[in-house]
Amino acid sequence: MNKPISRISSVASFSVTVFMFLVLAISIITANYQKVEDVKVNVQGVTVSKGGPYDYYDKTSSKADFARVKFDINTDLSKLFNWNTKQLFIYLMVEYDNTKNVDNKVIIWDRIIKRNGRKKFNLKKTLNKYLFRDFSLSLRDVKDANLTFVVERIPVMGFFTSRAEYSTKLDFPEIKN
Amino acid sequence: MDILDAIKRNGVRSILKQGLVFLGVLTSAFMVWKTISVFTNCESPAVVVLSGSMEPAFYRGDVLFLNNGRSPIQIGEIVVYKVAGKDIPIVHRVMRTHTDKETGKQYLLTKGDNNPVDDRGLYTKGQLWIEREAIFGRVYGFIPYVGMITIYLSDIPQLKYAVLFGLCLLSLFESE
Numbered sequence: 581m582n583k584p585i586s587r588i589s590s591v592a593s594f595s596v597t598v599f600m601f602l603v604l605a606i607s608i609i610t611a612n613y614q615k616v617e618d619v620k621v622n623v624q625g626v627t628v629s630k631g632g633p634y635d636y637y638d639k640t641s642s643k644a645d646f647a648r649v650k651f652d653i654n655t656d657l658s659k660l661f662n663w664n665t666k667q668l669f670i671y672l673m674v675e676y677d678n679t680k681n682v683d684n685k686v687i688i689w690d691r692i693i694k695r696n697g698r699k700k701f702n703l704k705k706t707l708n709k710y711l712f713r714d715f716s717l718s719l720r721d722v723k724d725a726n727l728t729f730v731v732e733r734i735p736v737m738g739f740f741t742s743r744a745e746y747s748t749k750l751d752f753p754e755i756k757n
Numbered sequence: 758m759d760i761l762d763a764i765k766r767n768g769v770r771s772i773l774k775q776g777l778v779f780l781g782v783l784t785s786a787f788m789v790w791k792t793i794s795v796f797t798n799c800e801s802p803a804v805v806v807l808s809g810s811m812e813p814a815f816y817r818g819d820v821l822f823l824n825n826g827r828s829p830i831q832i833g834e835i836v837v838y839k840v841a842g843k844d845i846p847i848v849h850r851v852m853r854t855h856t857d858k859e860t861g862k863q864y865l866l867t868k869g870d871n872n873p874v875d876d877r878g879l880y881t882k883g884q885l886w887i888e889r890e891a892i893f894g895r896v897y898g899f900i901p902y903v904g905m906i907t908i909y910l911s912d913i914p915q916l917k918y919a920v921l922f923g924l925c926l927l928s929l930f931e932s933e
Contacts, residue, residue, distance in 0.1 A: 603900060637877035638885055667813060673832055683856040685832040715855040730833055734814050739898040
């Protein structure tokens with residue numbers, strides 16, 4: 581029982597157990613649910629046009645409606661970082677209904693905020709980063725569209741938490757065709 | 758000759774007993790894994806990240822913990838899915854969801870945070886959307902670096918055999 585090998589093995593198994601409990605404790609203690617106090621998303625306007633850029637995978641692209649959303653974001657996220665926060669993933673999401681009884685959610689813009697990067701920014705007249713179109717070809721019957729600013733906290737180790745921080749209405753223009 | 762001496766001294770029973778203990782350890786580990794599987798509704802409740810497409814959130818070798826709850830997939834969630842005909846699971850973020858309110862059927866589009874374009878190039882030819890059935894895990898937590906061991910073991914087969922050989926040797930010497 582007192583052989584070096586059995587000693588090594590008991591020390592190893594004990595330290596693995598301690599390590600696991602430590603990780604669990606740290607991830608519970610440092611879970612970050614803080615609210616972002618200083619955030620403002622201002623929608624400048626939405627325009628819809630027919631026909632997007634050539635898409636190798638999606639051949640319907642030339643016939644579909646594409647929306648362009650122009651917005652300003654003004655926020656300070658530096659308070660969200662604690663010692664167990666690796667980065668933040670922020671994104672703008674549009675939720676909308678249409679007559680087809682389908683619930684649609686689309687991420688139109690995102691950004692990774694690194695620990696030692698810029699955490700306070702003021703973006704003006706930014707356009708959506710990803711193409712914004714419907715599952716069907718048309719964006720004509722869009723109603724109750726909402727733009728939501730979501731922040732996901734990605735820890736060094738532990739659990740992911742994500743929170744909607746700001747929400748605003750999005751007005752689509754009338755489309756006649 | 759050590760083993761023969763040991764058999765002479767302790768009889769075959771002690772060796773058999775040791776084999777039994779070893780099997781006990783293996784089966785209990787397997788049971789724990791399967792129990793977690795049942796509670797998370799996920800066939801593999803932890804996976805190791807193999808690619809860099811979600812950097813800087815996940816690097817190669819990080820371990821992700823998964824569940825597979827029945828609730829509809831939310832947008833912005835990081836999911837693990839398999840494409841028909843490809844063995845390697847992919848860990849990416851859901852960028853678009855279109856959910857039918859009556860049937861609950863979901864059409865999802867994914868993208869890696871570090872990739873410039875969405876995943877349509879990774880899907881099977883002609884496939885534009887991922888459906889709920891393709892997703893077998895939703896990421897809820899992670900630990901960095903720990904999975905590097907399994908990556909080394911699968912990348913360098915010699916290392917795997919060396920470890921196995923070492924374990925066998927150890928178990929023989931333990932018998933006294």
